[in-house]
Amino acid sequence: MIAGMHALQVIDSHTGGEPTRVVLTGFPDLGSGPLAERRTLLAKNHAAFRAAIVSEPRGSNALVCAILTPPFDPTALAGVLFVNNVGTLGMCGHGMIGLVHTLASTGHIDTGVYRIETPVGMVRVERHEDGSVTVENIESYRLHKAIPLDIPGHGRITGDVAWGGNWFFITEDLPAPLARTNLEVLTAYTTKIRQALEAAEICGEAGALIDHIELQSPSPTPNLDARNFVLCPGMAYDRSPCGTGTSATLACLAQDGRLAPGAIWRQESFVGSVFEASYREGSRGIWPRIRGRAHLIAYARLVIDPADPFAFGIP
Numbered sequence: 001m002i003a004g005m006h007a008l009q010v011i012d013s014h015t016g017g018e019p020t021r022v023v024l025t026g027f028p029d030l031g032s033g034p035l036a037e038r039r040t041l042l043a044k045n046h047a048a049f050r051a052a053i054v055s056e057p058r059g060s061n062a063l064v065c066a067i068l069t070p071p072f073d074p075t076a077l078a079g080v081l082f083v084n085n086v087g088t089l090g091m092c093g094h095g096m097i098g099l100v101h102t103l104a105s106t107g108h109i110d111t112g113v114y115r116i117e118t119p120v121g122m123v124r125v126e127r128h129e130d131g132s133v134t135v136e137n138i139e140s141y142r143l144h145k146a147i148p149l150d151i152p153g154h155g156r157i158t159g160d161v162a163w164g165g166n167w168f169f170i171t172e173d174l175p176a177p178l179a180r181t182n183l184e185v186l187t188a189y190t191t192k193i194r195q196a197l198e199a200a201e202i203c204g205e206a207g208a209l210i211d212h213i214e215l216q217s218p219s220p221t222p223n224l225d226a227r228n229f230v231l232c233p234g235m236a237y238d239r240s241p242c243g244t245g246t247s248a249t250l251a252c253l254a255q256d257g258r259l260a261p262g263a264i265w266r267q268e269s270f271v272g273s274v275f276e277a278s279y280r281e282g283s284r285g286i287w288p289r290i291r292g293r294a295h296l297i298a299y300a301r302l303v304i305d306p307a308d309p310f311a312f313g314i315p
Contacts, residue, residue: 004306008053010065011105012298013098016273017239020098020294021065023053024106026302034072035079039088039119042067042081050083051313052304058313061085061236064095076117077109085234090120091165093243093275093290097133100125101294120165134291140164140247141285142255147202151192159193164247164288167204169197170214178217178227178270183237190215190231214245219268227268240292241269247288250279254286261286 008026012019028046030038042050052058054065064084071079080099082089089095096116103109104127113126121138128134144161147169151157159171175189176182190213197203197210204210211233219227230238230245238245246267253259265277279286304311 006304008302008304010053010300010302011102011296012300013102013294013296015094015097015101015240015292015294016269016275017271018094019060019063019297020092020095020102021053021059021063022099022102023065023067027053027067030069030081032070032072035069035081035117035119038069038079039081042083043088048312050088051085052311053302054083055085055313057310058302059085061234062239064089064092066092066095066099071117073115073117073122075115076122077114078103079117081119084232085236087233088119089166089233091118091123091138091244093135093137093165093245093247094238094240094292094294096123096125096135096243097290097292098294100127100133100135101131102296105296118165132291132293134289135243137243137247137288137290138165139282139285140251140288141282142248142252143204145252145255149193149196149200149202151189151196154189154192157193160252161202161204161210162248162251163204163285164244164249164251166212166244167208167210168212168214168245168248169193169202169210170216170245170249170252172216174215174217178215178229180270186215186229187231187235187237190229191235194231212242212245214242214249216249219266221268221272224266224268224274226265227270229270237270239269239271240273241267241275243275243290243292246275246277246290250277250288251285254279254281
């Protein structure tokens with residue numbers, strides 16, 4: 001390799017159409033502290049490297065990267081920090097499924113149950129014989145129910161604020177059916193919802209930004225329970241059914257008595273991929289279980305050329 005260049009080893013996959021890039025080596029050292037501290041360190045000191053691996057010209061607005069790091073808790077298999085085109089994420093359901101599938105492809109794990117540490121808590125994962133992966137997410141819960149919100153051009157809607165590893169505003173008030181022909185309408189609508197939440201100073205706990213907007217409707221597909229559209233923090237929609245969003249939705253369904261513990265909920269994404277979900281009861285909310293499948297799409301070495309004006313992304 002040319003002197004002065006920096007390389008990172010990555011493996012790309014997609015889960016239900018949503019891409020995950022696992023960074024195996026080459027990312028700057030983030031220390032050995034708790035994962036929440038490493039997340040803060042990454043955001044503060046390594047935004048350029050984050051942009052280099054996620055954003056154009058090497059990535060896209062839909063891409064999530066999973067940066068492998070040693071765990072703080074010695075009982076965990078690994079630690080992981082998830083990042084997207086605008087910052088860091090607390091957790092990522094589709095990304096965790098992609099990570100587990102990637103680790104299996106490299107021979108690091110076999111079928112079985114493992115613990116993976118994230119900045120928001122320990123996640124239990126299971127690699128099944130058929131290649132699918134179940135993620136038992138962190139405890140999820142609803143913070144607010146049926147909050148009224150005025151949306152310019154649409155009037156008053158209501159929605160729930162819930163936690164599934166990221167903060168979500170979830171509403172069944174739709175401007176149009178959740179069909180791909182309505183992508184522009186749905187994107188504009190969810191963008192207005194996010195702006196209205198910020199203007200009204202509606203937040204998650206401790207003033208946390210509600211950076212995911214989820215639209216929910218019944219699924220028109222036989223034997224599926226629901227279809228969603230999720231606007232992610234970087235203003236791209238989730239091609240998968242969104243693991244943390246499904247977790248937050250399950251917490252709302254459970255609290256409303258609309259889904260029993262252990263019952264299967266089949267969540268369809270905007271592009272037609274499906275997660276099977278269920279939950280067990282927790283002390284504050286629920287422990288969601290999300291099952292899906294990832295597929296490998298690339299083994300690569302990313303190169304950062306210091307002479308490249310877009311080496312760390314396009315500003």
